[in-house]
Amino acid sequence: MKQTPQLLFKNRQPGRTVFLKGYEKTGGYQGLRKALKEMQPAEIRELVKASDLRGRGGAGFSTGVKWSFFPADKPGPKYLVCNCDEMEPGTYKDGELLQADPHQLIEGMIIAAYALQADTGYVFIRYAYRDQFSHLQRAVTEAAEAGYLGENILGSGFSFELHLHGSAGRYILGEETALLNGLEGKRPNPRSKPPFPAVRGLFGRPTTVNNVETLANIQHIVNGGAEWFKDLALTVDGSGTKLYGLSGHLEKTECFELPVGITLRNLIHDYGGGVWQGRQFKSCLPGGASTPFLTASDLDVQLDYQTLEEVGSRFGTGGVTVFDDRTCMVAVTLNLTRFFARESCGWCTPCRDGLPLVVWLLDKIDKGEGTMDDLQMLKDQYRNISGNSFCALAEGAMGPVDGLLRHFEQEIVDHIQKGHCPF
C-alpha cells in the first residue's frame, strides 16, 4: 500500500497532543514565515485559488473563489471565523485534528487572515470538544508568546488577534450565518442571504467563515505550491488529501488522512478493516448524515466532489458511515430524520413542520403500519421540502430520504406489504 503524504496528521500520535515545540520541529510556522516575508496577500489568494482547495466542512465550495469575494482592501475591522461546530453525525475529523495538533489550525488561520487582511479571528468550538478547546487555548497562548499572533507578527507589520468561542450545543450553529449570530450573542437562527458574510458578516463587517480542515491546509499549500497540492489527489480534477472519519459497521472505525480520490472499496477494506463480523456491505453515507446513500454498486467510486455527484451523492465532510447487510434502511433514515427534525431551529415551515411529518411517516412504515399512500406522501414531502427551506438544514435532511427513495424503495414496499420490518 503506497504511503500517503501526511500533511495534517503528520505529527499525530495516539493519545498525544503536539504543542509548539513539536510542531516547529517538523517545519511548523515555516509556511507563515514564507507567506509574511515573501508573498503579498493577493498572491496567497491566487495561490489558494490555483490549488483548487475546496471547503472541507461539507459544502465543498472553492476556498479561493470564496476568498475572492472578500473585500480585503476595505478599511476597518474584518473577520476570519473558523467553523469548528462539526456536529453532523458521522463527522469527527476536525476533533481528531485538534486533538492531535492544534497549531495546524492556528498557522493556517494566521496565513488566511494575512491573505484576507482580516485583523481579528474567532474559532467557534462545539460544546462537546472540551479537550480540543483547552488544547487550542494553550496553543494560542504559545503562538502569541512566540510572536506568531498579536501586533506586528514576525516584524511584518501585519497584526492579528485570535479568540476562542465555546458554544453550548445545537447542530444549526454549523450553518455559517447562524454561527455568526451565535458569536454575536444573538439567538442563532440563520440569516437571510444576501447580504453574504463577505459583505456583511460578524458585527456587520466583512467576514469569511472556513472549516478547520480547510484552514489547516493553507500553510501546506504555501509551502508546497498549487501543483504539488493538486497532485496529491488521485483524481484528475481533485486536489489535496482528506481526513476520512470511518464509523458504523466496520471493523476499525478510525480517522485517516488519505488522498482525495481514494476508492470507497479501498477505504473500507484497507483502512476500515472491512465490514464487521464478516458481513456484507449494504450501503453507506459517504460524507456525513446529509449525503445520500451509496450502494454496493458504488464501491469503486473515487471519493471526490465531482465523482460523488455523478453517482447522486456528495463528498460532504468525508465522514463515511457504513451499514451492513442486516441493516434496515428505513430505520436508518428514520434515525437520521429524527436528528434533523430535533435540530431544526424552527424558523421556517418546511423544516419545522415538514421534517416531523417525514419522521411520522417513516416511523409508521418502520413499524409495519404504513400504506402505499404513506409512501406517496413521503415522496410528496420530499418534493415539498427540497429547495423550499430558509437554510440548508432541511435540504440536507432530504439527502438520506432521497437516497432511500432512489435505492431502497422496494424495502419500503416490503415493510408495507409484510406489515412488519423485514429485518
Added chain:
Amino acid sequence: MAELLTTDQIEQFKTQVAAIRHPRELVIDLLRAVQDNHGWVPDEGVELVGNVLGLTPLEVEEIATFYDKIYRRQVGRYPIHICDSVCCWSRGGEEIAAHLQQVLGIALGETTTDGLFTLLPTCCLGGCGRAPSIMIGRRFYGPLQNEDVDRILAELREEGTS
C-alpha cells in the same frame, strides 16, 4: 447550591464588558459560568447575566432556551447525555440507553431521586469512531458496553456521595 457567579467572576466579566466593543458576545460564556457554579441556570441566573451585559432577561432567555447544553431546569449532579445519532445507533446506542434507564430506574428527561443523575438524549457528540458513546457533564465516554456503564455509574456514585 453554590452562588451563581462569584464576586470575582462578576468583576472579571464587568472588566471585559468595558473593554470590548460588543459585550453581548459574552452571553454564552456567562451562562456557562453560571451553570458551572450552580449546576443549571435558574431565572435569577438569567437576570444576573442580563445585568452584567446590559440586556433584558428576555434577551438572555431567548438565547438560553435555544442551546440544549444550557440547562434551564434543574438537573442532577451528573447529567448524562446519551448520543442517539446514527453512528452510535448503528453500534448499540439504543441498548446503552435502555440499560441506563433500567439501572437508574428513570426515563429520558428524568432525574434520580438522590439527585445524582439526569438522563438526556443528545445528538452526535463527535465521537463517531468510538461508538456507542455518552457524555457525562463535559466528559466523553466511549465505546461502551453495559458493563462499562455499570462501572462508570458506580464510580460517580462513590464520588457523588462522599
